[in-house]
Amino acid sequence: MTTDKDFEIKFGKSSSSNYQTAVNIAKKFSDFNLIGDNSTVNVIRTDSEEIFSDYKTFENLYTIIYGWKTTVMTYKGKEIQPNTFFPQLKQIIKCSKGCENLVFKETYCNISNTVEGWGCKYLMDIKRHLDNNGFYYSRTQYWYQFGSFESEKVWKVNKELIKEHLKKEVENKKIEHCPIFSMERVLKAVDELPETINLEEGENWEIEYKEDFFGTTIQRKPVSIKHISKDGESRRYSETVFSFSNLLKGDDEEDDKKEDLNERKRFIPDVTFDGIGGIESIIDQIREVIELPLKRPEIYQHLGIKPHKGILLFGEPGNGKTLVAKAIANEVKAHFIPISGPELISRWHGQSEENLRNIFKEARENQPSIIFFDEIDSVAQKRSDEDNARLDTKFVNQLLTLMDGMEAYNNVTILASTNRPELLDDALLRPGRFDYKIEIQKPDEIGCYKILKVASRKMPLDNSLDINKIVPKIVGCSGAEIVFIVKEAAINALKRTVNVKDIIIENYRTDIDLDKIKVTQDDFVLAIEKLKANTI
Incomplete structure (x- = not known):
């Protein structure tokens, strides 16, 4: 510190x-x-x-x-920017104090009790370890991916590039403020990595290729190496290299189905909490309920309790429920499975239930993972005796059964969003299922300001523009409506500065001075008026 x-x-x-x-x-x-x-x-x-x-x-x-x-x-x-700087710093300070309070500190900074990373449990964008024992806590980017081929079968590890990435992560996550952390230890761990990997000397490595079309021929280029398990199957779920040769093979329907099941392996959204404004009041609540069990499951094991497995995000449309779900997955580096309910419903007997079982299977195989049901009210409304013929009734029954078996999954969480929680089947909301509810409300004045700042941070704003004068005019708007206002203001600036009709004419070649396009206060006022007109 x-x-x-x-x-x-x-x-x-x-x-x-x-x-x-x-x-x-x-x-x-x-x-x-x-x-x-x-x-x-x-x-x-x-x-x-x-x-x-x-x-x-x-x-x-x-x-x-x-x-x-x-x-x-x-x-x-x-x-x-305090709203992004201090929350990260606060997390690091809390973590270091947690270590100070322990009697046995030896493994506290490890990624888990048995797996050591680079000297800090938060420093994990690059994996030091190989995949084993079902360990999936960090992004699937490994130290051995940094390098180049020294010869046909010898891969040279680029340690300087690894160090550069780790130093940047230390700075971005404010880890340098931790009194326990040592950059010297990190650099020493990198130096201990092998200089080269000879693919002919062991059976645990193989070349990863990329295939490109050149006219009617396919050129297969070695681009990297990958570690394989003892049975020869690669453990790297996240980066499947697309093969043109597979496309030309004319695989049968069964193979196509298998490919469809695997195509979403290890998907982590790129949305972060820094890119979402107006939800500061519930971030701590979200992290306690969702992040903590996924990052530190041993705490719940010590307490002898099970974490909430089903969390319902509810609130009016446009307030960022889907963005919040994606940001959570990004924060814990969890495999994210977004589901639109109707896409799983099938008119064929038993197909809907099988689709749902496959989703839960995928989540179990790629832990930690998050299954996210967007607008769950579209497929899980209240049932009655007269509704037994509904297509989604059996789907709801299967979902209830699978959620009851969630205790067998170590690091799988189910999130769902809805604008109409009152429509959901009561059985879904009882303890053990979607028993924890978080309301995503419309932003207050401070929230509106932060969303406006986030949405307009890359825009060329005029020096005369005063965002503080815009904020009172947009209080009561949802996050999506504020983003609409920002986009419309930019379009207003474009229309005011250049002749848009001339731009889209095919033979229009006049250079445009982009530096002259600045978004002004009046552009925002017009955008707000347009939103009100559209709402009416």
């Missing part, structure tokens, strides 16, 4: 009624200088230890001053 006061928080005098409250909170920090004769801003200098000894104080201050134009937060002189 850093001991120098590397963090600096500055905020100027504001007309806000909360300004004096912000000053009073700031005075609680040990190094705080008020606006004086030689300064136009209030300045707080602090370190991570002081911030997290009383994180609530910092959070209260940030909530007030985050939208002020004069507010600037820096770490080691570099400006940071």
Whole structure:
């Protein structure tokens, strides 16, 4: 953990009624200088230890001053975004304190009790270990994938590239702030890897090829190596190399079915919590209920309890239920299986139930995994004696049976989303099934601001634009509606700057000065008006 006061928080005098409250909170920090004769801003200098000894104080201050134009937060002189920086730092500090409280600390930083990573359980974008014992906690990117062929059968490991990736991950996840962590240990672990891998000297390695079309011929190029299990089957589920030769073989229908079942192996969404605004109030709740059991199942084993296996996300349309589910899967590096209920329903006898069983089988084989039923109310509505002929009735019965057997699955969680929870069958909502419910509400004023910032962060905004003046106009909008406003504002800027009709003419070749296209306050106002018109 850093001991120098590397963090600096500055905020100027504001007309806000909360300004004096912000000053009073700031005075609680040990190094705080008020606006004086030689300064136009209030300045707080602090370190991570002081911030997290009383994180609530910092959070209260940030909530007030985050939208002020004069507010600037820096770490080691570099400006940071607190909403992304501090949650990660908080996680690292909590983890290090957890280690301090243990009697036996030897394996605490390992990925599991038996598998050692690079010196931190959060440093796992690259696997140090080979797949065995059903261990799947990190992304399926292995140390041996970094390299190139030195000769036809000799693969040279690129240790410098591995180190570069690990250093970047340390920085991104704020691991450097952990007092236990040692970058020296990480680099030493990389140095201990073999310099080369000779594929002729062992039976556990084989070449991975990529096939490309060149006219009517297929060229097969060696691109990497892969580790194989003793029976010769590759354990690398995530990166199936597409083969043109298989396409030309004319495989029979049974083989096609097997290919369909395997094509989604180890899918991890690229959505993160950093890319979702307005849900800060429920992130801790989500992580406690869903992330913790998947990341640290031994805690629940120690407590002698079973984690919630079924979680229902509910709320009005457009508030990010699907994005939240994807972000959770990304956070724990879980295999994500998105299901639209109607796609599993079949008019053929028994096919719907078989489809569902295959989904649960896939989840069990690719743990940790998350099965996500989007709009589950479309296939799991309340049943009655008169509904026995409905196609989805047997589907619901099969789902209930499979969920009752979830205790046999170590690291599988089921998420479902709905806009109409009152329509769901009561049997689905009893304890042991979808017994934990999280409401994803429309964002408040702070949430609207954050969604607006996230959605517009890559846009060329005009210097005169003041987002704080836009936020009050969009309070009450869903996340999807705010994204619509941002997109429409960009289109308004384009239409205002260039002649769109001329652009789409086939022979239009005039250069466009993209630097002149700036999104202004008026572009957002027009976009908000269009949203209201569309709603009406």
